[in-house]
Structure formats: C-alpha cells, structure tokens
Amino acid sequence: MIRSGLLGRAILASSSPRLHEEEGRALGLELTYELFDFTQRGLDDADLAATVASLKDQGFAGFNVTYPFKQAIMPLMDDLAPSAQAAGAVNTVAIRDGRLIGHNTDMPGFRDSLLAGLPGARLDHVIQLGAGGAGSAVANALLSLGVARLELVDPDSARAQALAGELAERYPDAQVTATPHDRLDTAPAQGIVNATPIGMAAKPGTPIPPDAIAPHHWLADIIYFPLETELLRVARSKGCRAINGIGMVVGQAALAFEIITGHKPDAERMKRSLG
Structure with missing residues (x-):
C-alpha cells in the first residue's frame, strides 16, 4: 500500500485524490491519497509539525503541500532537493527511510x-x-x-x-x-x-x-x-x-506522483481524468 495525501486549508474540493488514485489504479498500484484540511479538522497552523510527524509515523510514502504551508514546512525537512531550494518553497515531500525530503514541482x-x-x-x-x-x-x-x-x-x-x-x-x-x-x-x-x-x-x-x-x-x-x-x-x-491552472496542476501532480511513488505516470491520462 502506498499512502500519500495533501496538506493545506480549504482543500476538500481538491481534484488531487482523483488524479493520484486513478493514475495509481491505471499503473496497477494500491495507492490512497488523503486530504488533511486544517480548516475542516479544526487544526491551527502551529499543528503542522505534529501532523507531518504523524504522517511519517503512519508510514506515508510522501505527501503534497498547498496554501498556506509551502514555505512554513521548509524548516521541517531533513533535506531539500534543488527544485525546492531554487523555488524557496516545498509542495511535495518524499519520505525515505524516515527522512523528509522537500521538492518543488510547481x-x-x-x-x-x-x-x-x-x-x-x-x-x-x-x-x-x-x-x-x-x-x-x-x-x-x-x-x-x-x-x-x-x-x-x-x-x-x-x-x-x-x-x-x-x-x-x-x-x-x-x-x-x-x-x-x-x-x-x-x-x-x-x-x-x-x-x-x-x-x-x-x-x-x-x-x-x-x-x-x-x-x-x-x-x-x-x-x-x-x-x-x-x-x-x-x-x-x-x-x-x-x-x-489545469496545465500547471497536472504537470506538477505528475512530477509529484513520480517523486512520491517512484513510478512514472502518464501525464496525458492524468489530465483526461480531470475531464
């Protein structure tokens, strides 16, 4: 089982679960993508570190990050990929051997x-x-x-x-x-x-x-x-x-999918799944 998800606020209408889970099925992967909406769950911004630690403890392969945490999450990373260093923000986190590695696919x-x-x-x-x-x-x-x-x-x-x-x-x-x-x-x-x-x-x-x-x-x-x-x-x-933003979201999602799962997705198929 590959567990992934999205951290942010006001994200319950996000298409990311469909994008990732349908592509996972197309590739024969058992993959789940969960939404961690801080607003809906009544969490404060200060709960970010505890939430990230919980995902790591639960065995998540990685997760995406959106507004308002793309910069706030950077100090929580064990390492930053060149993409995150250049952008000054993290929108994708891979968890490898207990280490949090921040990337930016935006x-x-x-x-x-x-x-x-x-x-x-x-x-x-x-x-x-x-x-x-x-x-x-x-x-x-x-x-x-x-x-x-x-x-x-x-x-x-x-x-x-x-x-x-x-x-x-x-x-x-x-x-x-x-x-x-x-x-x-x-x-x-x-x-x-x-x-x-x-x-x-x-x-x-x-x-x-x-x-x-x-x-x-x-x-x-x-x-x-x-x-x-x-x-x-x-x-x-x-x-x-x-x-x-459709082109951007599909492009960044395809790269994030590969970073989190280690499997290369079909970006055009992911785009069609939004139709």
Whole structure:
C-alpha cells in the first residue's frame, strides 16, 4: 500500500485524490491519497509539525503541500532537493527511510503550462500577483523563461520585497521589483499572472480591479477550481489570451506522483481524468 495525501486549508474540493488514485489504479498500484484540511479538522497552523510527524509515523510514502504551508514546512525537512531550494518553497515531500525530503514541482509545472497554453506570449514586462509559496515558484519559472521585468504585488509588502531581492540576485539580467497595490499600473505590462488564492471557490473575487485588465494583456491564473475564476472571466470577456491552472496542476501532480511513488505516470491520462 502506498499512502500519500495533501496538506493545506480549504482543500476538500481538491481534484488531487482523483488524479493520484486513478493514475495509481491505471499503473496497477494500491495507492490512497488523503486530504488533511486544517480548516475542516479544526487544526491551527502551529499543528503542522505534529501532523507531518504523524504522517511519517503512519508510514506515508510522501505527501503534497498547498496554501498556506509551502514555505512554513521548509524548516521541517531533513533535506531539500534543488527544485525546492531554487523555488524557496516545498509542495511535495518524499519520505525515505524516515527522512523528509522537500521538492518543488510547481516551478516546472507552471513553466510548461505557460509554454503550451500561451505560445509566443511576450515576456518583456510581467506583473505577478502573489509572493507566497506558489508565487515564489511561479516567479522563478517566469524569470527562467526570460521575463525582462517582473513586478511582484502582494498585500504583505515585506514578503514581496524579500522575494524580489532573492530573485534579483538569482537572475541579475532581469529587473525584479516589488510594487505596492496602490501604486500598481498594469497598462505597460504584457502579462498578468495570478499566484494568489483569490478566485478559489473558498476565496471568491479578483486580486485586482477588473478595469486593470486590458485587451493587450495575456493572463495566467494558477487556480484550477473553479476552472474559470472571476479574473479569467473578465480577461476573456475583454479578448485576452488566458489560461487557468489545469496545465500547471497536472504537470506538477505528475512530477509529484513520480517523486512520491517512484513510478512514472502518464501525464496525458492524468489530465483526461480531470475531464
């Protein structure tokens, strides 16, 4: 039996159990994928360490991590893979011989999704909303693709500034800045990326005013439930090229499946299972 799961908040509607369990069956594996929703279970953020220790004691092969724990879980790891070190966040944990090894599959998942879903998108100037765990991975992906100017916008200005500083050191040829919400001007940018939880089923709304989106923008939202967030609906109504988070979630899930189970999945089959 291979036991895996997902740690986070407001995740009961997640498609991850179906993605992983159906792929496990297709590969002839006896695999379970459990949701550990801290909100539904009445757990505090401070219970993260105890929950992780419990999964290790129960013999889990590994687990995924989502909002709001992708950065908070890093100090609990015994080792960090290069992907997690580069992204500054962990979204996949493999448990091997009692050791917790943190990985990040969000970065390649988003990068490949953007290339496939928005081919030829201009990358001179991109605005990214959100500088948390997912935002760190997404920003690294954008800069690795050659974004020349990246503006980070986050309600936590100190967090945005800290991430901008780290990225500026890692990508010296790019201009990376942190911009306060009240000083944001989207007009000069070609692309807008939503890496915040705003727009999820449990957090409806838009992270920026609808009138900040113009027809010349392309837009990528990493949210996949619902498939069309309010932000995407507005963008498409204005004629923008836009993608949701399905490509990213399938890409990162396929990599996570292999890290946790040691078996290579069929990513296209996993994508079809969401249909």
